[in-house]
Amino acid sequence: MSSNITSEYKKLGLSPGFKISIIIVLGLEIVLGICASCTVLLIYWNKRSVRSVATKFIANLALIDFIICCVCVPFTIARISGFSHSTLFCCWHEAVTSALRNASFITLLLICYDRYKSVTNPFVLRLTHLKARRAVILVWCLSTVSLIAPFLEWRWKAKTSWSSACILMFSESKEPCFFRLYYLPSFLLSCTILLPAYLRISKAALSRVHIQAMMIRTSFIVPASFSQRRNEAMVRQKEWKIAKMTGAVVCSVCGLWLPYTTLTFSMYFMRPSNHLLRLEFVFLAFGYFNCVLNPLLYAFTKEKFRTAFWRTLPCKK
Numbered sequence: 001m002s003s004n005i006t007s008e009y010k011k012l013g014l015s016p017g018f019k020i021s022i023i024i025v026l027g028l029e030i031v032l033g034i035c036a037s038c039t040v041l042l043i044y045w046n047k048r049s050v051r052s053v054a055t056k057f058i059a060n061l062a063l064i065d066f067i068i069c070c071v072c073v074p075f076t077i078a079r080i081s082g083f084s085h086s087t088l089f090c091c092w093h094e095a096v097t098s099a100l101r102n103a104s105f106i107t108l109l110l111i112c113y114d115r116y117k118s119v120t121n122p123f124v125l126r127l128t129h130l131k132a133r134r135a136v137i138l139v140w141c142l143s144t145v146s147l148i149a150p151f152l153e154w155r156w157k158a159k160t161s162w163s164s165a166c167i168l169m170f171s172e173s174k175e176p177c178f179f180r181l182y183y184l185p186s187f188l189l190s191c192t193i194l195l196p197a198y199l200r201i202s203k204a205a206l207s208r209v210h211i212q213a214m215m216i217r218t219s220f221i222v223p224a225s226f227s228q229r230r231n232e233a234m235v236r237q238k239e240w241k242i243a244k245m246t247g248a249v250v251c252s253v254c255g256l257w258l259p260y261t262t263l264t265f266s267m268y269f270m271r272p273s274n275h276l277l278r279l280e281f282v283f284l285a286f287g288y289f290n291c292v293l294n295p296l297l298y299a300f301t302k303e304k305f306r307t308a309f310w311r312t313l314p315c316k317k
Contacts, residue, residue, distance in 0.1 A: 018278060019080055025285050026073050026080075033069035033291040037062040039309065040299045047308040053132040054114050058299050060136050061107045064100055065291035072097045073288055079166060080281055090166035091150040098183065099147035101257070101287070104294075105190045106139045108253070111298055112197045120204055150179050184265040187257060198249050248297055256290045259283040 040062035044055055075093045114127065127135070260283035267276060299305045 014080065014082065014274070014277060014281075019082070022080055022281050022285060023077055026077050026288065029285065029288050029292060030069045030073050033065055033073075033288070036292055036295040037066035037069065040295045040305070041066065043299075043305060043308045047311075050302075050304045050308050053127045053129060054111070054118070055299075055302070055305070056129070056132045056136065057107055057111045057114060058302075058305075060139065061104060061111065061294055061298060064104050064107060065294050068097075068100050068104075068288065068291050072100060076281070076284060076288075087166075093166070094180065095147050095150040097284075098150070099143040102146045102186065103139050103143040104290070105187070105194075106142060107136075108298075109190065109193055110135055110139070112194050112201075116197050116201050120200075152179075180264045181268065183261045187261040191254060191258075194249075194253060248293075252290055252293045252297060255286075256293075257287045260287045 041059060043050060044059040044062075072093075075096065078089075079093060260280075263276075263279055263283055267280075270276060300309070
């Protein structure tokens, strides 16, 4: 009976058109992600003026994104290409992807904490470089634990080798691997910390903007009408930037990784199919796109990074 089921699963596959299109998308993500991450790392390495506790976390996030683009995305392309791979290959793919994704989430939480403290208590020293270094080391230690977890369960499973072996491991089958079940709870836990914190950051920043606007309107020295309109326009522009930044962070975290984590949890209760296989790769490509957005959202929203970037361009020298 199990051999019949296995032979049925071996019929699962992706159409050549889907393979080509998704490989092109992943290839573009590799190029864009490596370029963006390397730019952040080079600026952090060459320009001492941008080195701070906050940029240390941003540089660590860029390093994680760089490794994802160099290791995880090629592993995914190898899976899509359809060659016969073993369950050990599936474990390696899941282990590296989950470990680096968790490292990215934890680093985002550290960036969120630093920005929250900088907005709510701007005159209080938040973190020293030593504490930030220890926090980065802790991020990699926790990621190493999630890297080892898949192999602990793989030891007790049957070792098969065929092109759709991975979907058999992570769906309703005779011998599934259950380490994927923690993806959704850990993601929801990160979101319950990250998203409310960014909403409070935006509220605190907007309250400052409104206070500045009130000071402009109630100033004893009445400005000229043109100057007043210009100041109010600057206040509205600053408020719009804060709202856009908060919305971009929410969309990048929830909109890109939520579909994949939800699907990986749901697959344990569903029979394998070509439709599930396509959805898994499409949602994973969405998640990888976060590596392209992270430098734009967290590095280049800082004025020092933008200034250092323009100064490092050859045409500006």
